[in-house]
Amino acid sequence: MRGGDGSGGSGVVGSGIGAPARRQRRDGALRREAVLDAGLEIFSTVGLHGASLDQIALRAGLSKTNLLYYFRTKEDLYVAVLRRVLDVWLDPLHALDAESEPAEALKRYIRSKITLSRDAPRASRLFCLEIVQGAPLLRAELEGPLRDLVEAKAAVLRGWIAEGRIAPHDPRHLVFAIWAVTQHYADFAVQVEAITGRDLSDEAFFEQTVESTQRLILASLGLS
Structure with a gap:
């Protein structure tokens, strides 16, 4: 009985941990896509040199710090967009x-x-x-x-x-x-x-x- 209870409890805990992790990955992927979309909009309007990460972060609805989590430099983001x-x-x-x-x-x-x-x-x-x-x-x-x-x-x-x-x-x-x-x-x-x-x-x-x-x-x- 204890083994059955332990397995059942483990399954519930595993499921509870897995769901937030999946949501976190999904949310991260969505934020990355939002940054790429914003980058495309800004770069196609003012070019690489006319664009700033502040502009792109604002357009993506993120802080600049959050943007830098996905792309370390403006050039990295530009290449990813291309x-x-x-x-x-x-x-x-x-x-x-x-x-x-x-x-x-x-x-x-x-x-x-x-x-x-x-x-x-x-x-x-x-x-x-x-x-x-x-x-x-x-x-x-x-x-x-x-x-x-x-x-x-x-x-x-x-x-x-x-x-x-x-x-x-x-x-x-x-x-x-x-x-x-x-x-x-x-x-x-x-x-x-x-x-x-x-x-x-x-x-x-x-x-x-x-x-x-x-x-x-x-x-x-x-x-x-």
């Missing part, structure tokens, strides 16, 4: 594989990229700003994971070319062209609106942009 942006951007590219039907796979990828330009324009503009400045804090990511993924997908595109499924093009330039067109609607949103009087929040304009870009890219590959 890495998160890169992860989100590259996720749709993973879906391109050799077994996919080229036209449908490329249409999905283009739609995903323009959706990101609509839903996360600040992220796109911040990344663009970093690249224009020479990517001093992100070069390792560009020369490592980014290059590796692009080369892997270039191999998929070369396979499609070899099989006669798409017209011959340098695969890397094809990827660059898709990035350039789709991200234009975020990076140069003011110019797009000035010329057309519309932006991607307009559902009809969004669909027109997606379909036009799909036709443009697919036509160059002999697809429809």
